[in-house]
Amino acid sequence: MLLIECKNINRYFGEGANRVHVLKNINLAIRKGDFVAIIGQSGSGKSTLMSILGLLDTPSDGTYAIAGVETSHMSADDLAAMRRKRFGFIFQRYNLLGSLSARDNVALPAVYAGIPHDERCRRADKLLGRLGLAGKEHNKPNELSGGQQQRVSIARALMNGGEIIFADEPTGALDSGSGENVMAIIRSLHQDGHTVIMVTHDPNIAAQANRVIEIKDGEIIADRSKTQDIAPSNVQSIQEKHGWAFYKDQLQEACSMSVQAIVAHKMRSLLTMLGIIIGIAAVVSVVALGKGTQQKILADISAMGTNTISIYPGKGFGDRTRHRIRTLTVADSRAIAGLSYVESTTPLSSGSGTLTFRNTDLSAGVYGVGAQYFQVRGLKLDRGRLFDEQEVRDNAQVVVIDRNTLRKLFPEGTDPLGKTVLFRKRPLTVIGIVKDGNSPFGPSDNLQLWTPYTTLMNQISGAKYISNITVKVKDNVNSQVAEKGINELLLSRHGTQDFFMNNSDSIKQTVESTTGTMRLLIASIALISLIVGGIGVMNIMLVSVTERTREIGVRMAIGARQRNILQQFLIEAVLLCLIGGVVGVLLSFALGVVFNSLVSDFSMLFSMASIIGAVLCSTAIGVLFGYMPAKNASKLNPIDALARD
Numbered sequence: 067m068l069l070i071e072c073k074n075i076n077r078y079f080g081e082g083a084n085r086v087h088v089l090k091n092i093n094l095a096i097r098k099g100d101f102v103a104i105i106g107q108s109g110s111g112k113s114t115l116m117s118i119l120g121l122l123d124t125p126s127d128g129t130y131a132i133a134g135v136e137t138s139h140m141s142a143d144d145l146a147a148m149r150r151k152r153f154g155f156i157f158q159r160y161n162l163l164g165s166l167s168a169r170d171n172v173a174l175p176a177v178y179a180g181i182p183h184d185e186r187c188r189r190a191d192k193l194l195g196r197l198g199l200a201g202k203e204h205n206k207p208n209e210l211s212g213g214q215q216q217r218v219s220i221a222r223a224l225m226n227g228g229e230i231i232f233a234d235e236p237t238g239a240l241d242s243g244s245g246e247n248v249m250a251i252i253r254s255l256h257q258d259g260h261t262v263i264m265v266t267h268d269p270n271i272a273a274q275a276n277r278v279i280e281i282k283d284g285e286i287i288a289d290r291s292k293t294q295d296i297a298p299s300n301v302q303s304i305q306e307k308h309g310w311a312f313y314k315d316q317l318q319e320a321c322s323m324s325v326q327a328i329v330a331h332k333m334r335s336l337l338t339m340l341g342i343i344i345g346i347a348a349v350v351s352v353v354a355l356g357k358g359t360q361q362k363i364l365a366d367i368s369a370m371g372t373n374t375i376s377i378y379p380g381k382g383f384g385d386r387t388r389h390r391i392r393t394l395t396v397a398d399s400r401a402i403a404g405l406s407y408v409e410s411t412t413p414l415s416s417g418s419g420t421l422t423f424r425n426t427d428l429s430a431g432v433y434g435v436g437a438q439y440f441q442v443r444g445l446k447l448d449r450g451r452l453f454d455e456q457e458v459r460d461n462a463q464v465v466v467i468d469r470n471t472l473r474k475l476f477p478e479g480t481d482p483l484g485k486t487v488l489f490r491k492r493p494l495t496v497i498g499i500v501k502d503g504n505s506p507f508g509p510s511d512n513l514q515l516w517t518p519y520t521t522l523m524n525q526i527s528g529a530k531y532i533s534n535i536t537v538k539v540k541d542n543v544n545s546q547v548a549e550k551g552i553n554e555l556l557l558s559r560h561g562t563q564d565f566f567m568n569n570s571d572s573i574k575q576t577v578e579s580t581t582g583t584m585r586l587l588i589a590s591i592a593l594i595s596l597i598v599g600g601i602g603v604m605n606i607m608l609v610s611v612t613e614r615t616r617e618i619g620v621r622m623a624i625g626a627r628q629r630n631i632l633q634q635f636l637i638e639a640v641l642l643c644l645i646g647g648v649v650g651v652l653l654s655f656a657l658g659v660v661f662n663s664l665v666s667d668f669s670m671l672f673s674m675a676s677i678i679g680a681v682l683c684s685t686a687i688g689v690l691f692g693y694m695p696a697k698n699a700s701k702l703n704p705i706d707a708l709a710r711d
Contacts, residue, residue, distance in 0.1 A: 067135075067299075069230070069261055070096040070119060075128035077114055077284075088114050090284040092128070096263065098229075099299035101256040102274035103264045113234065116265045120153055120232045121145045122211075122623060123705040143627045150178055151624025154223025154260075156252075160215040160234035161620045161708070162207040162222075165330040166323075168194060169203040172221040177319045179226055179304060180312040186225070193221035197251065203550030213244030220251055222624065227303030231255055233264040237271060250272060259299035316630070324638040327644075334606065339646035341602040342687065346650025346680045350659050362668035366695040374442055375549055376568045377402075377535040377556070392531035393564045393681075396519070396548040399436075399535045401559060402552055407543040410437030413532040415519050422488040423475050430471065430513035432489055434522030436531075440466075440500065444539045450483045458518040461525060465494035468514045470503055475513070489515070492526050526535045545569055600687040601604040607639050607695035618699050619707025632700040639686055639692020647684030651677050 075092035078085055089109050096102055102272060106112040117123040118130065121137060130137050154175075155161075164172045169190045191203055197217040207215055216236065223231055227253035233252060237245030253274060254261045264275060272278050276296070280288035328335045377398075379391040399413040414435050421430035433439075437455045440447070453464050467475075467482065476482045482496045492635070496518060523529050539548040549569050556565055611618070618631055658670040 067098040067421045068095055069098040069132065069637065070094070071131045073129045075115075075118065075125045075130060076125070077111075077118065078126045085696075087117070088284050089125070091614070092284075092286060094279070094286065096261065096520050097296055098261055099256075099259055099296045101262045101264075101276040103266060103272035103278045103606050105266055105269065105272040105278060106281040107267065109669050110281050112265050112267075115281065116232055116234060116263065116465050117705045120262060120623070121149050122708065123178075123703070130432060137381060141631075146622060146625050146627050148179075149623060150175060150226060151306070152227075152229045154226070154231045155221050155623050156216070156219050156226030156231065156236045157708075158232040158238040160207070160212075160219045160239075160517060161616065161623075162215055162218055163617055163620065164207055166212065167206060167327045168199065168218050171189055171207070171218055172225055174621070175222060175225045176304070177316070178621075178625045178627065178630055180307040180315065182307075182311070182315065183319075189225065190221070193224055194218070202322040210430070211244070212240050213247060216240060216244070216248050217251065220248070220255075224255070226625070227301060227705060228260055229299075229301050229303055230263065233262065235263065235266055235270075237266075243276075245271075250277075259297070259301045263299075263301065269395050285594070316633070320630070320633045320637050321641075323634055324641055327634075327638055328641060334610075335642060338603055338606040338642050339649065342600070342643050342646030342684050343650040343653060345598070346684055347653040347657065349683075350651055350672065350676055350680050351670065352659055353676040354654065354672045355384075355661075357671040357673060358668045373541060373545055374547065374570045375537040375539065375552060376570070377537065377552070377565055378533075378568070379531075379565055380485045381563070382566050386675060391564060393560060394532050394535060395530070396523075398556060398559060399532070400539055401555060402535065404463075405548075405551060405555065406547050407551065409536055409538045409540045410436075410438040410442060411537050412439040412442060414439070414534050414536060415523050415527065415532045417490075417527045417529075419490040421471070421475065421513065421515070422491075422553070423485065426475055426511055428471075428475055428513055430489070430515060432515045432517055432522060432526070434519030434527075435516050436519060439516065439536065442536050446501045448499045448501045450496070452498050453518055458520055461520045462518055463492070463521060463525070464497045464517065465489075466498040466500060466516045467496055468500055470511060471513045471515060472499055478626050480617045483581030490526055507547075520586035597687075600691040603639055603643060603688065604691035604695060607635065607692050610638070610700045611635065611695050614699075615702065615707045616703050619704050619709075622702070622704040623708065628700040631702075632696045635696035635699045636689065636692050639696065643684040643692075645683065647681045650684070651680060 072094040075089055075094075077089040077556065078087055080086050083250065092115060101426055104112045104115060114123065118125050124138070132152065135148075137145065163174070166174070169187060171191040172193055173186040176189065181189075191200075194200060194217075195219060196201055196410070199214060199217055199221070202210065203670055204213065208216070210218065216239075231252070236248050236252065240248060249271065252262060252264070257277075262269075268274050272390055276293060277289070277291040279286055301473070312550070342354065379393045380387065380389075394413075396413050399411045402408055403411040412435050416430045416431060416433050418429065421428045429711075437453060437458055438453050441443075452466060452467075453462060456462075457464055465487065475487070476485070482499065484492050485496050487496060488494070494515075500516075517526075519532065525530075537548075537552060539545050546569070549567055557563065621631060655672065658672060661671040
């Protein structure tokens with residue numbers, strides 16, 4: 067049965083004046099089950115001819131058919147499928163992958179054929195045992211002798227059936243004893259029905275073949291056969307498998323081989339990941355630092371009273387007549403308190419005058435407020451107590467003072483609690499002291515006292531109207547909506563817009579917006595390091611492709627599709643960036659622990675969104691910057707890749 071047929075095959079290398087005619091009108095037919103040796107001097111074109119026969123190279127012109135199937139119009143993946151299903155290669159320099167064990171090297175062609183893991187491992191072990199390598203399944207190539215490595219190469223050639231065995235100087239790198247053993251194996255393969263095509267420059271090796279083709283200067287000058295009677299061949303290739311399980315297995319194997327490649331080059335992998343690690347750590351840390359800063363600022367604002375609305379008489383702070391407008395009343399405060407979205411209200415009436423204790427007279431301001439005022443404004447009690455609603459209703463003559471009043475009015479060592487002070491000659495009993503408040507304008511030297519607004523209005527100032535109303539809105543209510551509702555209520559009560567409001571939530575929103583913008587800006591700057599890291603990944607992957615060109619050629623020779631090569635190198639890039647991203651996140655956590663232990667004012671707050679975003683970003687960088695090197699690897703010509711040192 068005619069298996070291989072070549073008609074008028076020519077092969078040229080170079081262009082123009084440098085064009086070299088390597089093969090000249092080669093016509094050749096090989097029957098199934100034959101043992102053919104191609105012999106010739108170095109440079110005669112014998113290796114080029116075998117590369118074309120093995121579909122590792124393509125002829126410049128002419129036709130080449132395998133079992134009646136023309137190959138000249140096949141795509142790269144179709145050629146790979148033909149090599150995978152019908153061919154087995156035995157190389158002079160073995161071409162085993164150093165990061166794989168003997169078993170994995172042998173099983174590699176079956177990976178691309180979609181054979182399940184357990185099945186291909188059993189077949190690989192059987193082939194290794196048949197070739198005298200039982201017990202060497204887990205050895206790496208550098209742990210085997212030259213003869214053993216060549217036998218592993220032979221087992222790999224037989225993995226998918228090896229209907230046609232191509233042997234390129236199979237004994238060229240071996241001593242005489244190992245060479246004899248390899249030739250004995252090749253003869254036994256021929257006896258088993260394999261079609262063997264061997265290239266050699268040694269006439270003694272060629273003499274062991276049934277048919278010897280001599281080539282010189284690119285032309286066949288002799289074609290001698292010992293016999294035309296060739297035994298029928300029953301060699302069958304294994305059946306490839308497809309479907310969901312096939313693609314899943316291909317992905318798993320690509321991931322496994324990518325991990326092996328990363329582990330095999332630890333230092334290079336670490337240096338590749340360094341840019342990603344620094345970039346991710348910078349981004350996550352900056353976001354955490356910004357979030358912690360924002361929370362600290364918002365906490366300070368909360369201490370001044372958040373989610374509050376202050377209502378004043380007049381048209382605005384710029385209204386010069388507003389101090390003469392007297393329209394707000396306690397009844398207004400009580401009406402607003404009745405709204406469903408209002409948590410509490412406190413009217414405020416103020417007055418200034420002379421504050422006296424014993425022989426000390428000071429100018430001070432007294433604020434008449436409700437019992438909820440301290441909570442609304444975020445004022446914290448230092449000592450004593452605050453007055454309650456009952457004392458407000460009873461016009462109780464009690465007062466709460468600030469620490470400025472404590473320092474300036476009372477002699478050092480004097481406990482002010484229970485002492486009576488005079489304000490405008492009205493006695494007030496000190497019941498509490500509040501801590502210094504957080505003011506956006508810094509600490510104040512003014513003396514501040516708080517008494518029930520009923521006490522101030524009814525017993526001291528005699529005022530009928532109040533200075534302002536402080537409204538605390540419930541936490542689950544939008545303060546802008548609440549402001550609109552309060553405005554409508556007061557309009558209905560007053561009949562005119564003789565008041566204005568100041569919403570503290572606007573301050574909070576401004577701070578959030580500002581800190582968010584700054585965080586985004588700093589994170590964007592940190593993102594530059596990620597991009598630099600991504601470029602580093604691309605450069606290292608390009609170097610990796612160059613360094614592993616021969617490996618790529620070996621994979622293509624044994625049947626790897628272009629997408630298999632693309633997938634493996636792309637997965638390597640993604641894994642490098644993903645591992646770098648995870649390490650970067652862990653590094654940022656470590657920095658956060660150190661920072662939080664050293665800084666007490668505020669802490670770095672890590673958000674799950676930024677962490678997930680960072681890891682996704684590192685993965686995207688792996689895909690983006692790893693695609694071009696992976697694509698370049700998948701486009702390599704098998705014969706050019708194999709020829710690369």
